[in-house]
Amino acid sequence: MSNRIDLDAIVKAVQSVLPQGKDFIALHEPHFNGNEWTYVKDCLDTGWVSSVGKYVDKFERDLADYTGANYAIAVVNGTAALHICLKLAGVVQQDEVLVPSLTFIATANAVTYCGAIPHFVDSELSTLGLDPNKLDKYLEETTEFKEGYCYNKKSGRRIKAVVPVHIFGHPVDLDRLLDVCIKFNLELIEDAAESLGSYYKGKHTGNMGKLSSLSFNGNKVITTGGGGAILTNDETIAKMAKHITTTAKLPHKWAFNHDQTGFNYRLPNINAALGCAQLEQLDGFLGKKRILANMYREALAEIDGITFFEEPENATSNYWLNVVLLDEPNMALREEILEALNDKNIMTRPVWTLMHKLPMYNDCPRMDLSVSEDLEQQLINLPSSVILGDSHV
Amino acid sequence: MSNRIDLDAIVKAVQSVLPQGKDFIALHEPHFNGNEWTYVKDCLDTGWVSSVGKYVDKFERDLADYTGANYAIAVVNGTAALHICLKLAGVVQQDEVLVPSLTFIATANAVTYCGAIPHFVDSELSTLGLDPNKLDKYLEETTEFKEGYCYNKKSGRRIKAVVPVHIFGHPVDLDRLLDVCIKFNLELIEDAAESLGSYYKGKHTGNMGKLSSLSFNGNKVITTGGGGAILTNDETIAKMAKHITTTAKLPHKWAFNHDQTGFNYRLPNINAALGCAQLEQLDGFLGKKRILANMYREALAEIDGITFFEEPENATSNYWLNVVLLDEPNMALREEILEALNDKNIMTRPVWTLMHKLPMYNDCPRMDLSVSEDLEQQLINLPSSVILGDSHV
Numbered sequence: 062m063s064n065r066i067d068l069d070a071i072v073k074a075v076q077s078v079l080p081q082g083k084d085f086i087a088l089h090e091p092h093f094n095g096n097e098w099t100y101v102k103d104c105l106d107t108g109w110v111s112s113v114g115k116y117v118d119k120f121e122r123d124l125a126d127y128t129g130a131n132y133a134i135a136v137v138n139g140t141a142a143l144h145i146c147l148k149l150a151g152v153v154q155q156d157e158v159l160v161p162s163l164t165f166i167a168t169a170n171a172v173t174y175c176g177a178i179p180h181f182v183d184s185e186l187s188t189l190g191l192d193p194n195k196l197d198k199y200l201e202e203t204t205e206f207k208e209g210y211c212y213n214k215k216s217g218r219r220i221k222a223v224v225p226v227h228i229f230g231h232p233v234d235l236d237r238l239l240d241v242c243i244k245f246n247l248e249l250i251e252d253a254a255e256s257l258g259s260y261y262k263g264k265h266t267g268n269m270g271k272l273s274s275l276s277f278n279g280n281k282v283i284t285t286g287g288g289g290a291i292l293t294n295d296e297t298i299a300k301m302a303k304h305i306t307t308t309a310k311l312p313h314k315w316a317f318n319h320d321q322t323g324f325n326y327r328l329p330n331i332n333a334a335l336g337c338a339q340l341e342q343l344d345g346f347l348g349k350k351r352i353l354a355n356m357y358r359e360a361l362a363e364i365d366g367i368t369f370f371e372e373p374e375n376a377t378s379n380y381w382l383n384v385v386l387l388d389e390p391n392m393a394l395r396e397e398i399l400e401a402l403n404d405k406n407i408m409t410r411p412v413w414t415l416m417h418k419l420p421m422y423n424d425c426p427r428m429d430l431s432v433s434e435d436l437e438q439q440l441i442n443l444p445s446s447v448i449l450g451d452s453h454v
Numbered sequence: 455m456s457n458r459i460d461l462d463a464i465v466k467a468v469q470s471v472l473p474q475g476k477d478f479i480a481l482h483e484p485h486f487n488g489n490e491w492t493y494v495k496d497c498l499d500t501g502w503v504s505s506v507g508k509y510v511d512k513f514e515r516d517l518a519d520y521t522g523a524n525y526a527i528a529v530v531n532g533t534a535a536l537h538i539c540l541k542l543a544g545v546v547q548q549d550e551v552l553v554p555s556l557t558f559i560a561t562a563n564a565v566t567y568c569g570a571i572p573h574f575v576d577s578e579l580s581t582l583g584l585d586p587n588k589l590d591k592y593l594e595e596t597t598e599f600k601e602g603y604c605y606n607k608k609s610g611r612r613i614k615a616v617v618p619v620h621i622f623g624h625p626v627d628l629d630r631l632l633d634v635c636i637k638f639n640l641e642l643i644e645d646a647a648e649s650l651g652s653y654y655k656g657k658h659t660g661n662m663g664k665l666s667s668l669s670f671n672g673n674k675v676i677t678t679g680g681g682g683a684i685l686t687n688d689e690t691i692a693k694m695a696k697h698i699t700t701t702a703k704l705p706h707k708w709a710f711n712h713d714q715t716g717f718n719y720r721l722p723n724i725n726a727a728l729g730c731a732q733l734e735q736l737d738g739f740l741g742k743k744r745i746l747a748n749m750y751r752e753a754l755a756e757i758d759g760i761t762f763f764e765e766p767e768n769a770t771s772n773y774w775l776n777v778v779l780l781d782e783p784n785m786a787l788r789e790e791i792l793e794a795l796n797d798k799n800i801m802t803r804p805v806w807t808l809m810h811k812l813p814m815y816n817d818c819p820r821m822d823l824s825v826s827e828d829l830e831q832q833l834i835n836l837p838s839s840v841i842l843g844d845s846h847v
Contacts, residue, residue, distance in 0.1 A: 093498050101494060101724075105486050110679040110728065111672020137530050137680065140718035166701055166712050173715050176569070279503055279722070286503040286722030287530065308559055315792055315803040319559050322566050322814050325533035329672070329679030329725065331494075335503065399708055410708040421715050 066366040066391045068401050074360040075407060075443060078353070080452050088408045089382060091284045092447040095342045100334035112307070114330030116337050121290070123340050124275070128257075128265040130292035132299030135328040135336070136306050139254040139276025139289035143171035143224070145306055145326065146272035146291055149298055150248040152177050152221045157213055157426060159223040159247070161191045162415040163433040167276075168226055168252050169416045180213070180220065181417045181427035184436060188373045189384070190233035191225040192432065197241045199428045204245065211245040216426055222248040227256035227266050229442070230282075230381035231373055235261045235269045250274075254289070257282050258347045258379035267292040272302070277332075282346055282379055282447075283339035285332040347379055349450030354380040356450075357443060366391045383443040392438035399441065412440040459759040459784045461794050467753040468800060468836060471746070473845050481801045482775060484677045485840040488735045493727035507723030509730050514683070516733050517668070521650075521658040523685035525692030528721040528729070529699050532647040532669025532682035536564035536617070538699055538719065539665035539684055542691055543641040545570050545614050550606055550819060552616040552640070554584045555808040556826040560669075561619055561645050562809045573606070573613065574810045574820035577829060581766045582777070583626035584618040585825065590634045592821045597638065604638040609819055615641040620649035620659050622835070623675075623774035624766055628654045628662045643667075646685070650675050651740045651772035660685040665695070675739055675772050675840075676732035678725040740772055742843030747773040749843075750836060759784045776836040785831035792834065805833040 079086050104110045117135055124133035136142045152158055154176035160168045162181040169179040182199070185192035204211045204220060211220045223242060225233040235251075242249045253259075253267035254276035260266065267273035270292075277288035291302045309323025328336075358369045368386045372378035387395060395411060402409040415437050416422045417430060472479050497503045510528055517526035529535050545551055547569030553561050555574040562572040575592070578585035597604045597613060604613045616635060618626040628644075635642045646652075646660035647669035653659065660666030663685075670681035684695045702716030721729075751762045761779045765771035780788060788804060795802040808830050809815045810823060 091501050091503060093501065093503075097498050098495065101498065102491060104679075105490050105494065108484050108486065110484060110486075111677060112680060138718050166703075166710070166716075167718060170701070170715050170717070284503060286724040287718075287720065308563070310559075314796060317559070317803075317806040319807075319812055320814075322563050323559075324563070325531050325560060325680075327680070331679040331724070331728070332722065335724070403707060410710075413710040414712075419712055421713075 066387070066394055066398070067364065068397060070364050071367065071398060072401050072405060074364055075402060076405065078356040078360050079407065079444060079449060085406045086408060086444045087446060088410060088442060088444055089280045090446045090448070091279055092346065096338040097335055100338050101331060104331045104334050110331040111329050112327045114333070116330050116333035117328060120333040120336045120340070123337060124290055127340060127343065128267055128292055130268055131294040132292070132296065134291040134299060134302045134306060135333055136289050136291060136326040137328055138287045139274055139278065140167040140171055141306070141324070141326040142274035142276070142289035142291045143167060143252055144174045145302055145324070146250045146274050147171055147175050147177070147222065148305070149301055150222050150250055150271050155218055156221040157216065157218045158221060159196065160416070161226055161433070162417045162427065162430050163189070163228065163412060163436055164226045164252070164416065165254070165413055166416070167254070168224055169422055177221070178218065179416065179422060179425050181425060181430060183428055183430050184228070184433045186432060186436070188231050188233045189228040189370070189436065190231065191238065193234050193237040193241050195428070197244070200241070200245050209246060211247060213426060220245070220247065222250055224250045224252050226252040226254070227259055229384055230256045230259045230379040232256060232259050232261040232266050232376040232378065234373070239269060253292070255281070255381045256379060258343055260377040262375050268294065271295070272298060277336055282350070282381055283336065283343055285328065285336040285339070288328050288332050288336060346447045349447045350380045350445065351450070353445065353450035354383055357383050361385060381445065383445045385441050385443060386439040387441070389435065389439070392435070395438055395441065408444055410442050412437055412442070459780070459787055459791070460757065461790065463757050464760065464791060465794050465798060467757055468795060469798070471749045471753050472800065472837060472842060478799045479801060479837045479842070480839060481803060481835060481837055482673045483839045483841070484672055485739065489731040490728055493731050494724060497724045497727050503722060503724040507726070509723050509726035510721060513726040513729045513733070516730060517683055520733060520736065521660055521685055523661055524687040525685070525689065527684040527692060527695045527699060528726055529682050529684060529719040530721055531680045532667055532671065533560040533564055534699070534717070534719040535667035535669070535682035535684045536560060536645055537567045538695055538717070539643045539667050540564055540568050540570070540615065542694055543615050543643055543664050548611055549614040550609065550611045551614060552589065553809070554619055554826070555810045555820065555823050556582070556621065556805060556829055557619045557645070557809065558647070558806050559809070560647070561617055562815055570614070571611065572809065572815060572818050574818060574823060576821055576823050577621070577826045579825060579829070581624050581626045582621040582763070582829065583624065584631065586627050586630040586634050588821070590637070593634070593638050602639060604640060606819060613638070613640065615643055617643045617645050619645040619647070620652055622777055623649045623652045623772040625649060625652050625654035625659050625769040625771065627766070632662060647682070648674070648774050649772060651736055653770040655768050661687065664688070665691060670729055675743070675774055676729065676736055678721065678729040678732070681721050681725050681729060739840045742840045743773045743838065746838065746843035747776055750776050754778060774838065776838045778834050778836060779832040780834070782828065782832070785828070788831055788834065801837055803835050805830055805835070
């Protein structure tokens, strides 16, 4: 069986990159080596732990500075961020929203929180993310314009927006996608939950969409415990995002008036404090993650039947989670490889089950998803914590 | 004007209770005097800050122990807790849910997150909360039974649940309300966001509803920065609450499968750590708050035209926010009193604007709300932080 992957060789190659003598290597664990203690203790000492406080303001300013977005609004997690992005982009009940089938569940869930329907689209091998060319052709064939909006001819529903996800930190082809958005009058909302520190043609991800979402969950490049943010370059939208994520309360010395049904999505100050300290270290983290990616690339280069996934052309990726792809003849061996590596206490995992295969999204509209279906079988994530790159500095 | 309140006397009485020489007296600020830093530092030192970790488990166990509920599920805030309570009680799109008009916005918002419609009910003077007798009579007159459920004759919609709120920590008349729930086949969901440490006939609030919600926002008796919890005595419901607040992911070594549209509502471990430390001090906090309430009662006893609000009969209240009520002839003076006290940097505030007066809830069904409308004019909250009681120990 000439195509059969050498399991032992893979395990040894991965082990060669990782520190020896550890009981367990996590997929991605946080790294606290800066001002985390100082800032968090300051919150406790001053009593400012909750919904307002200087770290929330600072974190929002720092995020805007870092990403180049005009405005950042800190919220309780990435799912909440995406929910509000969709809402403020004008997605309403019974709209359809184009999302990749190959993504974490939050992308599809956020659409349903708006009462809208996820419409699943395929990904491309070069980015792992949404394929704009395939989407263009698909929309040409299956949609029509009515009163300026794009309608799904089959369902009769309006298609309002498209949510590309920069999977594992790798930017999708945003320029090409933006063409498609303009052509079909779709709002572009970037799910940049995984791509803090990733750039498309020199511009930080999350800058091209009308709104974009970030995540600072414990498994992300930087963490606030739980947290997320909305990015936008539009001042009016930014103000509205702050307003509706903080219960839509109108400012007043003491009266409690709210002008619409808002949300309790604000990030607590203590979590923002963590975020400020983490963001200060982000460039260092990214450097170490790049070193780790380089180590994996080298170690895996000689092994037949698998390919280390490289950042797309025109992009600089944060390499949030490192990826190897099994060549097609070896796709059936995914579980065996996962078994072998996890048995050695090296945490590895497949990509998320495709959205359209989950019971609650099984009936949603979708295009041909054959590339996603192949990728689902081919893809394995390798341990990617900052600390793992540290040992090679 | 014999009925006219003596503004100076009120200001002096309130000042006599409060510490002298402070720039500003907040309405309710948190108090960190226990193991907060130890536990939070432990999170940072071990790297367990995020969605799983020992403090989440401990906080849930400790909350169950403290409240006497069989199960507690920690979530990201009280609004999220109530949203899930309603969902798991079976509230669906186009149901109506009975909620007091006199409450914080989260109570009504959580109903709308389910696609349901808040139906506003009146409060009673003895508890500040929902009036079960008035509700009973109202439902008698305006509803009918169809296939075992209570229907609003006018709207034709099912009335599925009732959400009493233990306003400012004062328990509503739960026994009487439970009778009404049984009579009309309504699910009882207690919004106990304000009543941690409050007891009704010796039983902790949040134990009588099918599900109940707690809040640990920064202004509450104890805080986790932002946080909340769901209480229930039903094992199946408890498991489902944990499941759908953690994205409805099915357990597996590495595969990501979700069996329904869940939510990202889990409380981060670092916030739970704060909660564990705060809960250890709760009994002490309650003692100090009771001392403060006693001081206010004494200081205000001699002033004509206002009444210090006492915990209801059969209840032990946490006195979360102390309340004075202006006698009816003096209701028009509320703003003047608020001006006078806030001018002295003593933060006081009126009750929240009644829900049915807000633009988004103006068209919702409602009963006669005359008691709530009077209370809205009569009620003033006084500074109630734990530390203020401390100075009198």
